[in-house]
Amino acid sequence: MNRGPYALRRALKGMSEYQFLAVATISVIATVLLLLGAFAIVLTNLSGVLDRWGKDVQISCYLQENIGDAGVFRLKAELETMSEVAAVTYVSKDEALQQFGNSIEGLDRILADLDTNPLPASLEVRLLPAFQRPEQVAQVAESLERPEFQALDYSHEWVERYHNFLSLLRLSALVLGTLLLAAAVFLVGNTIRLAIYARRDELAIVALVGGTKWFARLPFLVEGALQGLLGGLVSLILLRLLHQYAFLEVQDSLGMALGPDLMVFLPTPALVALLAAGLAVGLLGAWTSVARSREEAL
Amino acid sequence: MIQFRDVTKVYRKTGTALEALDLSFDEGEFAFITGPSGAGKTTLLKLLYAAERPSSGEVLIEGRAISRLHPRSVPWLRRNMGVVIQDFRLLPRRTVAENVALALEVCGLKQADIQQRVHAALDRVGLRDMANRLPTELSGGEQQRTAIARAIVNEPSIILADEPTGNLDQELSFDIMGLLVDLCHEKRATILVATHDRNQLDAWNVREVQLADGRLVGDVLADEKANGSNRRPTTEVEQAEADEQPQAQGDCIANQEERPDSRPEDEDWQAQEDPGEEASI
Numbered sequence: 001m002n003r004g005p006y007a008l009r010r011a012l013k014g015m016s017e018y019q020f021l022a023v024a025t026i027s028v029i030a031t032v033l034l035l036l037g038a039f040a041i042v043l044t045n046l047s048g049v050l051d052r053w054g055k056d057v058q059i060s061c062y063l064q065e066n067i068g069d070a071g072v073f074r075l076k077a078e079l080e081t082m083s084e085v086a087a088v089t090y091v092s093k094d095e096a097l098q099q100f101g102n103s104i105e106g107l108d109r110i111l112a113d114l115d116t117n118p119l120p121a122s123l124e125v126r127l128l129p130a131f132q133r134p135e136q137v138a139q140v141a142e143s144l145e146r147p148e149f150q151a152l153d154y155s156h157e158w159v160e161r162y163h164n165f166l167s168l169l170r171l172s173a174l175v176l177g178t179l180l181l182a183a184a185v186f187l188v189g190n191t192i193r194l195a196i197y198a199r200r201d202e203l204a205i206v207a208l209v210g211g212t213k214w215f216a217r218l219p220f221l222v223e224g225a226l227q228g229l230l231g232g233l234v235s236l237i238l239l240r241l242l243h244q245y246a247f248l249e250v251q252d253s254l255g256m257a258l259g260p261d262l263m264v265f266l267p268t269p270a271l272v273a274l275l276a277a278g279l280a281v282g283l284l285g286a287w288t289s290v291a292r293s294r295e296e297a298l
Numbered sequence: 299m300i301q302f303r304d305v306t307k308v309y310r311k312t313g314t315a316l317e318a319l320d321l322s323f324d325e326g327e328f329a330f331i332t333g334p335s336g337a338g339k340t341t342l343l344k345l346l347y348a349a350e351r352p353s354s355g356e357v358l359i360e361g362r363a364i365s366r367l368h369p370r371s372v373p374w375l376r377r378n379m380g381v382v383i384q385d386f387r388l389l390p391r392r393t394v395a396e397n398v399a400l401a402l403e404v405c406g407l408k409q410a411d412i413q414q415r416v417h418a419a420l421d422r423v424g425l426r427d428m429a430n431r432l433p434t435e436l437s438g439g440e441q442q443r444t445a446i447a448r449a450i451v452n453e454p455s456i457i458l459a460d461e462p463t464g465n466l467d468q469e470l471s472f473d474i475m476g477l478l479v480d481l482c483h484e485k486r487a488t489i490l491v492a493t494h495d496r497n498q499l500d501a502w503n504v505r506e507v508q509l510a511d512g513r514l515v516g517d518v519l520a521d522e523k524a525n526g527s528n529r530r531p532t533t534e535v536e537q538a539e540a541d542e543q544p545q546a547q548g549d550c551i552a553n554q555e556e557r558p559d560s561r562p563e564d565e566d567w568q569a570q571e572d573p574g575e576e577a578s579i
């Protein structure tokens with residue numbers, strides 16, 4: 001029937017009649033979502049970095065000096081058949097020297113003066129994404145052992161530590177996010193209860209003239225939902241600004257070291273989720289306070 | 299139309315407010331409920347619009363025990379009633395017209411219908427030109443008229459008014475009471491007015507139900523009042539006789555025109571549930 005439009009009109013009117021309370025509710029929701037969003041941006045980017053470095057998880061197999069081209073070719077083919085292996089590249093002694101020379105400014109000139117090339121040739125083994133967890137890398141490395149290799153090398157400690165750090169971060173994000181959302185529901189519930197208290201006459205009069213419970217409550221729920229959505233929207237805008245002016249600054253100073261697209265903005269699903277969280281918090285806050293307020297007997 | 303059968307109301311905190319009350323009102327009757335402060339007048343009215351439930355006994359409207367009404371059906375009962383409460387609460391931030399319209403909006407009427415009926419109701423109480431004012435911009439009497447307009451806008455068959463002239467001066471009080479009495483004539487509504495305003499009680503030749511300490515201590519019919527015979531015994535036997543008297547009591551039934559049978563909606567409060575209601579959220 002026309003209960004929906006009525007509720008919407010009432011909700012809008014209620015928000016304009018009690019602007020202070022509306023602004024308070026929207027601010028609380030926006031602040032919480034902003035914190036969550038900022039955290040999500042940091043998290044997204046950190047796992048992005050891990051993913052990229054994960055692609056770089058390579059096991060360098062340094063070859064003995066006396067293995068000929070045929071031997072190298074046979075070894076390379078053998079490693080490539082392994083199910084964990086994505087690709088194997090051969091790096092000759094000369095290439096190794098060149099890469100090493102390029103890694104530090106001016107080093108190539110120093111190296112050019114050497115009589116002999118001290119660097120071994122190597123097979124660089126890149127693993128499939130499914131086998132890049134630290135313990136798996138160690139396992140694969142073990143199975144790569146051959147007499148033709150003088151040494152195996154991979155940066156396991158670092159990857160492991162990074163992984164642990166990231167799990168910790170995810171866990172704390174979960175805990176913090178839950179706490180924040182619960183606090184938001186509580187705060188929103190309280191501000192809406194204030195709004196209801198300010199308008200308790202309305203609930204009583206609606207009851208007196210024969211309005212059902214839902215007729216009286218629906219405007220408050222709509223109001224909560226609207227404020228939640230608005231809070232979500234405000235948080236998105238602030239997040240965008242924060243990203244633009246704070247995070248990208250960080251990228252400018254660190255970007256070279258950490259990779260080109262550090263500090264990306266949140267993906268669309270995450271933005272939608274943020275809006276949905278605002279809606280849910282607003283609705284839940286309104287619900288908890290409306291359910292607790294009984295229309296007082298007249 | 300309205301019957302109290304051996305009704306006792308005990309408030310948990312303050313004790314007995316009404317005791318063994320036997321009382322009935324006919325359709326189209328106008329009656330004052332009177333008695334000193336704390337006598338139980340408001341409680342009696344609250345039992346009728348189901349804001350309170352009797353501790354024992356039964357309250358019947360058109361044969362239905364509203365004292366046992368499911369809480370979900372209470373709204374439909376009230377849509378069939380007009381209630382003016384003691385402090386005639388209006389919504390302070392809404393105009394006169396919006397305050398009156400609320401009683402129709404809860405029924406889900408179309409805006410056009412609402413506008414038209416609100417206009418008619420405001421016309422009826424003489425507030426046509428004040429439709430767009432806020433309650434704070436009205437005098438006490440005008441506020442009271444607004445509350446009455448809200449009570450009559452859905453053409454109820456029962457109007458309950460609790461001290462409708464509570465803090466108004468004499469002239470305004472006559473005005474308001476006259477309005478209610480006229481409504482009784484016009485709409486053939488049953489109207490109960492709680493008041494302890496002696497001037498009003500003496501001025502109108504209508505039934506007077508007297509309460510004291512929660513007990514019925516007198517029930518003076520309009521004609522008896524005119525004849526000057528004051529007290530009317532209220533033993534159970536005689537009460538039962540009184541119930542059977544089909545004759546009109548009070549002077550409001552004099553011109554019995556057909557009561558317009560147009561309700562805001564065909565919803566019947568006697569229906570236990572409205573299926574559309576729960577679905578709307």
Ligand SMILES: Nc1ncnc2c1ncn2[C@@H]1O[C@H](COP(=O)(O)OP(=O)(O)OP(=O)(O)O)[C@@H](O)[C@H]1O
Pocket residue numbers: 309310311312313314315333334335336337338339340341342494
């Ligand atoms: N909600 C309530 N809870 C507890 N006690 C109540 C409540 N309402 C009324 N009472 C008590 O019941 C008795 C009757 O009260 P009621 O309001 O019916 O009197 P009244 O005749 O309307 O008085 P007044 O003329 O002052 O309005 C009083 O003693 C009052 O204190």
Ligand SMILES: [Mg+2]
Pocket residue numbers: 339340341384460
């Ligand atoms: Mg009272």
